[in-house]
Amino acid sequence: MSFEMFLFYAFAFLAVFSAVAMIGFVRHIVAAAMSLVVTMVSLAGIYVLMHAELIAAIQILVYAGAIVVLFLFVIMLLDLRDGGLGPAARGQNLVKAVGVGGTVTIGTLVVASVSGVFSVNPLVESLPEGFGEHRALGIALFTDYALAVELVGLVLLASIVGAVILAKRKID
Amino acid sequence: MPADPQWIEDALLRWIVFVPLGTALASGLLLAVFRRTLSSSLVVWMSCGSVFASFGLSSLSFAKLVGLFGEVPVDDVPPRVLIDTLYTWVGVGVGNSAFSADLAFRYDALSAVMCLVVTGVGFLIHVYSVGYMRADTRDDGGLQRFFCYLNLFIAAMLVLVLADNLLLMFLGWEGVGLCSYLLIGFWYGDRQNAYAGSKAFIVNRIGDFGFIVGILLLFWSMADAGQPAVSFRAIEAGFGSVASQTLALPGWLGGGEIGLATSIGLCFFLGAVGKSAQLPLFVWLPDAMAGPTPVSALIHAATMVTAGVYMAVRLSFLYEAAPGALVVIAWTGGVTAVFAALLATAQNDIKKVLAYSTISQLGYMFLAVGCGAYAIAIFHLVTHAFFKALLFMGAGAVIVATHHEQDMRRMGGLRKKLKLTYWVMVAGVLAICGFPGFSGFFSKDEILTSVFFAHELPGHVALYWMGVATAGLTAFYMFRLLFLTFHGKTRLPRGRRGELDDPEDTMMWPLQILAVLAVLGGIIGLPQFWGDRIGVAESNSLGHFLASVVRLGEPHALDAGVVAQLVGGVLAASITGFGLAYVLYISRPGLREKLEPVLGVPRRVVARRFYVDELYDAVFVRPLVIFSDRVLSRGIDAGLIDGRLVMGSAHAVRGLAAHVLKHLQSGLAQAYLLLMLAGTVALLAYLVT
Amino acid sequence: MILVVAKTLFILIVVTLLFAPLITWVERKQSAIMQDRIGANRADLAGMTFLGLLHPAADVIKLLSKEDLVPAGANRFLHALAPILSAVPALIAFAVIPYGATYRFGDTTFTLVAADIDWGVLYLLVIGSLATYGSVLAGWASRSNWSMLGAIRATAQMISYEVTMGLSIVGIFMVFGSLKLTDMAVAQDTTFRVFGFLDLFASLPAGAGWLNAIRLPNWGIFLQPLAFLLFLTCIMAENKRPPFDLPEADSELVAGYFTEYSGMRFGLFYMAEFIEVVVIAGAVAALFLGGWAVPYLSQETITAGVASLFGEGFANLVCMLIHVGCFFSKVVFLVWLQMLIRWSFPRFRYDQLMDLCWKVILPLSLLNIFLTAAGMLLAQQIAPGAAAS
């Protein structure tokens, strides 16, 4: 096992572990949020392994640095002293059902990977110079995907307006 | 036909139309969009000024047309046509099938005459309207609206007469119809007025239907012959190739074939019948008197109703190829003339008398068209515009002076009070009755002469005598009107007898100008015969002028005997009519009561307009209303569409929602999430397999 | 590998062991001077105060020897984690800041930066965003109202200023065309003609050629003066130092989010703050003040000049020393500047703080981006290849 593979499995383990912790067994919602951060940072590590450095940076900057902090801010604003997780999950059958569903999904994937669906296009070992770096990705963003960027800007603007209106105590 | 005309581009033409249109739009948009009104004096100045400017521009163009600006005299060059192409209005197709219609104005002799009449008489009526609307006691506040409509009408009428192609002409045609509708129902607060407006519009639609069919038929046959065109120039050039074609008549019309030109001509004539209130579509015009009197003068006497005549003359080349259509036109005109004159004798409303008189005179014009005497039709159109506008406005002056009394039975003896009005009315009456030397004398005389000599027309003798009878009837009802209104003792209600006087100057001076025109207007078309008698070298100048557009008939071989016979006949009829009126209404009023039992039934029939309205009501209106109400509205709309389709589908959806779908709507976000997931899985499964 | 470790260690030692304690001393002395008192003169060793230099040492001893209290009901794990989460970002942030150029000694070449990554500026922002967690968790885990209020304030303040901080330096990326800090430093090692922009409009008239001789270092502060002001404000607010110290406002919240900390955990927060002061100074120096660059003396000039006398290897060494010295003197200046600001301005009110961020800095940053873009576009249109000003 190469160092790269080792790192991947380490990050993958961390990500899955903390994801399960988040929905499963932490007792406090802040801990859940921190678990989510660990997942995000692990994923960022995997992105770096996959030569997507800009995505990794933005993953941390946006997810860990802004989104989860926003969660924490709201949690603290609401002052959820008692752990904030509310009544225990209802409908254990649902858990089982979805658990079965998940297993089936993964099983399918495993079968698919064994059957070679994913090896249609083998991994390219020699990547172009500067693959995944900000410059190349930036050029792609502002040439081929300029419209998408504009649209995402519009979505963000709409969400800002929506959030402001929702958060206002009284609409005047 | 004269030689090919010389086409001259002239960008000035568009402003003839645009100046009044702009004024109308300016105040109209302000009114409609911003609910603001300009001050009334500003509106008055703007609208009168714009029409006057339009008149000035028309005169200028006229001067250019006849070459007054130091150019080569008109005799030495082919006749000129000014043309102003704004842009390509409609452009479709490529190659052989390409067809385009320009938004273009054309100013030839015919347009020039119409244009000058419309803007000139229109300007006088505008000025008159200022006084009339000011004296109007109805507190409507609609002065701005009124002048907006009036200007819009002028613009639409100018589009009609200046149009270079059928489509644009149709635009103007519909535009004047719209303005007519708006102005008839101007005092829409009164239900009857609004109803009259609708009636005018609907009856006109019948005619417009014919017009549209005519346009399509013409275009279709021309396109079939490989010459798709709508401009008059192109139609005239290419019509010869299709003129001889025939159309198969459908079986229920007895089969057989009808000439294409005839059928097209009849379709167009149907439009003219509607617009010019000929039999059988005349019923709207008497009701149109519900509008303000200046409107009656401008639209329903002087200009719009003559659009049918104008159109027929404009398409004279088409009618030349369709003698069958000309027969129909002539007979329609003749019958209408005598019929309407008959009806006019029994009317008591001063404006309705004039309305029927208008119908009758329009009948004369169509009679002239039917004889192929197009220039004479236009000549009568012009003189009629002068004296009928004069008469209407005089009647309006009377109405204003008597505080909106329109029933002649309650007038009388106004001669002493309304001196000026009386004299201008006398001028108008003499002109319409064809008093020798007055304008009507020449034009009517020319028409009857043409009919007399129209040997190719079946029954032209009968038509001639109908014309003579109409002249007699005209003299009768016009003098009846004059006597009932101005002579005898006053029959006004006591309360209104007080300060009776001529209306204000702004109303009177247009009347005086028109009186002069009514008296002297005949000069422009002075017939050759009379010209020779009084030593005028080049008489019938209007005819010569129009010769560039329409065919002038061969000069009739007139000698003094024939003329004496013709003139004598008309004069005798007129004098008979005058005498009858004098006897019945001045010298022996008592005779009327005695005649009452004798003439009871015919008189009542005439007074009720031969029950034409009732007939239409029973034959067309009521069955249609009943059918619409019972079958279409209650049965199909309310029952089938509303009840079954609309409400039924709504009920079905509601039932489905209430009993089935609502269980999906649990209000629990996670249930929705689960459904979404299931849907996604299903979609994925479908995509994978 | 060894080089990397050496460079890292060098930075860590210089920053943590040299600068941070020194700054506490400087701060005390400077505040004392500014407040017209003596200050930092009590700790003595056999009567000798060494200008108060013994105070940092005394502080360290005190912190190490104090009892480490954890409030009742606090989340012990997070309580212990928070100071570490606070200090680590501050420590690792310096990794991308170059404190020297690239030098060649015989066959080995090395660059004086711990990690020369391609997206260095982004790295700084990433680290800045992660630094939030220390304050947030500290406030949360302490189970104290003061801490909680401080943490809430810290969260909102840091998220807000992160956004504007990122936007305020976009102009710098645009001008230098890179996110890499070493590239930027090299680019700043040159000069530009102050009146060069005149070329865009017309050629200089004869006799005005002396204008071309007026040159300025190609530093961010000269190219992007507005960005400099905005960035300095934002990054200081991000560090929660006065006058932006709302989260720890001692007159309102005792000590804000670290009220419930004592001993070495408190010391970590304290140290993190001072390290951040140095990091800020380093980042601002690298972005705006030319990093290691000596004004008007480019690396080639120095190397060539010294090499002509003493040989190339020695020249590189001298050059390296000069550069490192230059960089750290800039850092010291900026640290001093931050001190000056800290003791000169009164604390903001919270609404003023937010207003400043969203209503002043954000629009100005956007304006700066727009103006920079317009200027660069103009320069490209008129004189392709000319440097933007």
Added chain:
Amino acid sequence: MSIPIEHVISLSALLFVIGVVGALTRRNLIVILMSIELMLNAANLALVGFNRVWSVTAEGAARYDGQVFALMVIAVAAAEVAVGLGILLSLIRNRDSLNVDDASLLRW
């Protein structure tokens, strides 16, 4: 030696399923939002992974469809959190509860 794409996708699927389970079983609105974030992350991972597979065009030029898509997802996630937390705040304000089942007024 690169990471096999099968493993990346499996990890992505696993994380996604964990997110689904969280979103379906927890009643706390904040946790549900976090689970949704987790699902988005899982999708991002798959996108970046596939981008690694199809990283060059036939001509040998780099292509970034997956990474760009991932960036868009990140941006949309930020928007979603802003609105989601706004909704959460107003839910607290109106219902004094973070339990999604308490916000079930909108039903038949």
